[in-house]
Amino acid sequence: MSERNRRLARLYLDRFPHDESLVDEALSPDFVFHHLAEIVGPDAFRLFMRGVSDAFPDFAFTLHHLVSERDLVAAHYDFAGTQADVFLGTVPSRGRRFSTRGLSLFRCSGGRIAEIWVAFNSYAMFEQLGAVEPLGG
Numbered sequence: 235m236s237e238r239n240r241r242l243a244r245l246y247l248d249r250f251p252h253d254e255s256l257v258d259e260a261l262s263p264d265f266v267f268h269h270l271a272e273i274v275g276p277d278a279f280r281l282f283m284r285g286v287s288d289a290f291p292d293f294a295f296t297l298h299h300l301v302s303e304r305d306l307v308a309a310h311y312d313f314a315g316t317q318a319d320v321f322l323g324t325v326p327s328r329g330r331r332f333s334t335r336g337l338s339l340f341r342c343s344g345g346r347i348a349e350i351w352v353a354f355n356s357y358a359m360f361e362q363l364g365a366v367e368p369l370g371g
Contacts, residue, residue: 236302239342243307246340246347247295251286269352285322290315307340313354317363325365332362337340 236349249256257280259345267273273282286293293315314333320326334355340347360366 235284236304236307237255237304239300239307239340240300242342242345242347243300243302243338243340247297247309247311247313249294251283251293254283257283260347262343262348265347267352268338268349270356273353281313282345288319289317289321289325289327291318292316300345305342306336309338309340311336313349321363325360325363330357330363334359334362 238288245260254300257276261276261279263276265274265276265279267279267282273279274328294313296312296314297309298312312333312335314331316331317325317327317329318335336352338353339351341349357366357369361368
């Protein structure tokens, strides 16, 4: 089971956010994405993917570690992109590039990804994009 779940996590990291076939091939019908806000369901997640892809046409992950146990897979990665369009409906594009490190925990069930928890320094990302002022002045 762990190897199959590792393949699902790799599939996600290879295809997010540019290949929407990921949604149909890998996500469970009751999928939940946990980060700044919860995204519930494959259709809502497909819209989120589209928004990320439009905002960051060169968005990509660089995987460093992938660890699995039973139904869980933890991924440690860098990810980066150059903003070309509005992000999250509120962050205007200034054409800036961001790069940061993150962690995701995937819970798999029935050969599909049921949940993903994401942790990264989103403030640093928004700072690099010019959307917020640097902390401390």
